[in-house]
Amino acid sequence: MATRPKPRTERRADLVEAARRAMLEHGTSVRLNQVAEQAGLTSGAVLYHYPDLQDLLLDANRAGMERFHDYRMRAVEGIDDPARKLVVTIASGLPVDSDDPDVRLLCELGGAAARNTVYAALLTSLYDRQVAMYQVILESGAAQGAFHLADSSLTIGRNLVSLEDAYGYRMMARHSSIDHGTATRLILDYARLATGHPLPVDET
Numbered sequence: 001m002a003t004r005p006k007p008r009t010e011r012r013a014d015l016v017e018a019a020r021r022a023m024l025e026h027g028t029s030v031r032l033n034q035v036a037e038q039a040g041l042t043s044g045a046v047l048y049h050y051p052d053l054q055d056l057l058l059d060a061n062r063a064g065m066e067r068f069h070d071y072r073m074r075a076v077e078g079i080d081d082p083a084r085k086l087v088v089t090i091a092s093g094l095p096v097d098s099d100d101p102d103v104r105l106l107c108e109l110g111g112a113a114a115r116n117t118v119y120a121a122l123l124t125s126l127y128d129r130q131v132a133m134y135q136v137i138l139e140s141g142a143a144q145g146a147f148h149l150a151d152s153s154l155t156i157g158r159n160l161v162s163l164e165d166a167y168g169y170r171m172m173a174r175h176s177s178i179d180h181g182t183a184t185r186l187i188l189d190y191a192r193l194a195t196g197h198p199l200p201v202d203e204t
Helices: 008-026 032-039 043-049 053-068 070-075 082-092 101-112 117-143 153-172 180-195
Strands: none
Touching: 008 032, 008 043, 008 053, 008 101, 032 043, 032 053, 043 053, 053 070, 053 101, 053 117, 070 082, 070 117, 082 117, 082 180, 101 117, 101 153, 117 153, 153 180
């Protein structure tokens, strides 16, 4: 009995994942045949679903970025306490460890951003969305009287995202004294000063 071909949307999802694996192995200058090899397809079959390789690479990068905004938004949907929501958001913005593939891909993207305006725009958009995500939490906490912000929500949000980026990079560079727990605690130290709240230690 013949195997039914995968639906087009499922095949495209498989190609996005194959492109992510290829970029992790070969960097952002990955070639079509390298993506095809990861997908177990011919180059022609890849082009049938994605006539332009750059469109596939962009979709692959967008999929990786979802974790750092959409996933984090969903993770705190059921949390009412703004302090707890802030702690969970901070902890979820850091690499799991120094081999975290999503963060490795972001680092590859960051290295190419100076030469590729589309990648630069993607990273800028992600940064701005994360800042806005923090602003909502900070302003909600302030409105409830839980936070007493030491600066504007925009400034604090920018600092929080920048600290995530900085400590995340240190982790990916395998800094011996910076792991996920340490980075989370260091960012929380700043967040306590910025919000005037003795934020709980993350237990996840």
